[in-house]
Structures are given as structure tokens and as C-alpha cells.
Amino acid sequence: xxxxxxxxxxxxxxxxxxxxxxxxxxxxxxxxxxxxxxxxxxxxxxxxxxxxxxxxxxxxxxxxxxxxxxxxxxxxxxxxxxxxxxxxxxxxxxxxxxxxxxxxxxxxxxxxxxxxxxxxxxxxxxxxxxxxxxxxxxxxxxxxxxxxxxxxxxxxxxxxxxxxxxxxxxxxxxxxxxxxxxxxxxxxxxxxxxxxxxxxxxxxxxxxxxxxxxxxxx
DNA sequence: ACATTAAGTGATT
DNA sequence: AATCACTTAATGT
Numbered sequence: 001x002x003x004x005x006x007x008x009x010x011x012x013x014x015x016x017x018x019x020x021x022x023x024x025x026x027x028x029x030x031x032x033x034x035x036x037x038x039x040x041x042x043x044x045x046x047x048x049x050x051x052x053x054x055x056x057x058x059x060x061x062x063x064x065x066x067x068x069x070x071x072x073x074x075x076x077x078x079x080x081x082x083x084x085x086x087x088x089x090x091x092x093x094x095x096x097x098x099x100x101x102x103x104x105x106x107x108x109x110x111x112x113x114x115x116x117x118x119x120x121x122x123x124x125x126x127x128x129x130x131x132x133x134x135x136x137x138x139x140x141x142x143x144x145x146x147x148x149x150x151x152x153x154x155x156x157x158x159x160x161x162x163x164x165x166x167x168x169x170x171x172x173x174x175x176x177x178x179x180x181x182x183x184x185x186x187x188x189x190x191x192x193x194x195x196x197x198x199x200x201x202x203x204x205x206x207x208x209x210x211x212x213x214x215x216x217x218x
Numbered sequence: 219a220c221a222t223t224a225a226g227t228g229a230t231t
Numbered sequence: 232a233a234t235c236a237c238t239t240a241a242t243g244t
Contacts, residue, residue, distance in 0.1 A: 155232070178224060189233055194225060210224065210241055 009035050012058045013111060016082050021127045033111035038104040045102040051092040053112035057081050060108025061169050065101050075185040076100065077142045078169050086139040092118060106170065158186060159196050167215050176212045
């Protein structure tokens, strides 16, 4: 039984990271990594929590957000399979406390790597170094995108982007969320979201239902 | 049937 | 675009 689980683990890691890392590194990941799974809505990294492991996503997706001192939430970016949380990276290098919150968007599996391995692997494996640097770059770009979405885009454009992002991420045109949840993600008010969604529905771009939105046009 | 939660809307700032 | 106040609709008990 544990045999088949390990087999499964190995396959999962190889499927998602096999093309990135050399075999020796993959073996190390299998050896030291701990597989965890979370169901939709579970928070697995929270503000003020010490980071002891860094996550590598295998399946599912994750929402990463920040909270300002007033308790106002702000969505930073989404993670999908093959991604790692760059924010926790910087946290564990400095042995600091997390300043972000990570929530499972859907049922998600990931490998937790102990921080001690980070240093070692950075020195030892070129592919790991590249992966980390690439992650930084990808994340930085995404952050820039959300930044100028907030700074320069109007609400209706932001909402469209939000919907498209989630459709792409979930691989489904049906999003299940309340208007309130969406509003919180974009830190605006529910009323605004409801009105904009209604407009989009009138234009035939989406179809609304209770707790769900179907994206028709994109 | 009643309470609760989600969504829609006009008016105001 | 945000907030208020209120209505209507869908769901759970």
C-alpha cells in the first residue's frame, strides 16, 4: 500500500518536474519532500506563520494574497502546477515570518521541501538554480501585471481580467464564487461587482447564476 | 413557513 | 467607484 503511494508520488513529481530537474535532484525531492494535499478553501500558509518548508505545486491551484494592517485583503497572484511560491522563498531564506496567505483554490497537492535543502540545492544543482531564478522572474512579471491592472485599468477591465485568469487557471468556463468573494479579491465592494457582472451579462459575455458565473466570450 | 444568505437596484456622495 | 438602504430571489432548517 505504501509502495503504491510512493510510486504515485514519484510519478507525480516526475510528471511535473521531470523536464526541469536532473534525475539526482528528482531523487532528492522524492526523498526529502513531503506530499501534502489541501482541499478547496484551506489556508496552508498564513500571515505571521514561520516558513519551514517551501511548496512545489503538483496539482490544483493556489491563491496568494496579502493583508494590509487594516485587514483589507488583496489578491497578489495565482499559482498552478509547476509553480512555487516565490514569496515564501524570500521568507525562508531570511528565516522570516510569512507576510502572505496561501489558500487552495481547488483540491491541491504539493510537495513541501524543508528550507535546509534550499541552500544545499542552490549550490549543487544548476537546474534548481535556474528554476528559482525563473520563478522570481515569472512572479515579478505577474506582480507587475497586477500592479498596473490596479493602477491603470478601470474596474470593468480588471474584472474581465480576473474572470479570464480564473477560467484559464481552472480550465473550466464556470467559476463558482459569490460576488462578495470576488469583490474581496479585488478589494472593491460587492455592489460594484454585481453591477459590472450584470453589464457583462447584458452584453452576452457571461451568464450569471447563484454562486456561479459562466464565461461565454473571451 | 421562516430565517439566512446571495444578488439586484435607486439614490447619494 | 463607494456606500446606504432596501428589495427580490434562492437555499437551508
